[in-house]
Amino acid sequence: MYSIETALGGKKKIGEHKAGLDEVILKGLPVEAANYFKQLLKLTDKEFAQVLGMSERSFHRQKQSVKRLPVNASDRLYRHARIFSLAVAVLGSEESARKWLMAPHFSLNGRSPMEVIATDAGAKKVELILGRIKYGVAL
Numbered sequence: 001m002y003s004i005e006t007a008l009g010g011k012k013k014i015g016e017h018k019a020g021l022d023e024v025i026l027k028g029l030p031v032e033a034a035n036y037f038k039q040l041l042k043l044t045d046k047e048f049a050q051v052l053g054m055s056e057r058s059f060h061r062q063k064q065s066v067k068r069l070p071v072n073a074s075d076r077l078y079r080h081a082r083i084f085s086l087a088v089a090v091l092g093s094e095e096s097a098r099k100w101l102m103a104p105h106f107s108l109n110g111r112s113p114m115e116v117i118a119t120d121a122g123a124k125k126v127e128l129i130l131g132r133i134k135y136g137v138a139l
Contacts, residue, residue: 004021008034013033013036025078026074028071029068029073030068031066033077034052034069037077037080040084051076052077053118079120084098087100089134090130090133090134
């Protein structure tokens with residue numbers, strides 16, 4: 001099964017952790033894991049900075065000057081990786097999940113799931129839609 005860790009580059013990018021990803025998020029996810037996810041989704045620096053909830057300039061500074069993201073950016077990255085891994089499980093491939101997340105969706109008032117998952121409430125909407133797709137329930 002496709003996991004959140006896989007979406008973040010696995011243990012090679014995240015590192016070893018005994019207590020779970022929450023422990024890693026509190027320390028800050030490694031910038032390497034963030035870059036892996038950015039490349040996986042084929043996002044520009046500007047788009048990825050939005051995923052992390054920071055300006056593009058701040059993202060560039062973080063990328064060059066630190067090894068770990070701040071907690072709030074780590075939490076947002078985790079949320080996006082969680083939804084991406086769910087989309088892969090439901091839709092069958094990384095490419096299908098990436099395309100689906102980027103496309104406007106009528107159930108989200110024409111916004112893309114990537115835009116909506118900027119908030120936890122939005123992420124719950126997207127999870128609901130993916131659940132309906134998985135079980136064949138009409139949207």
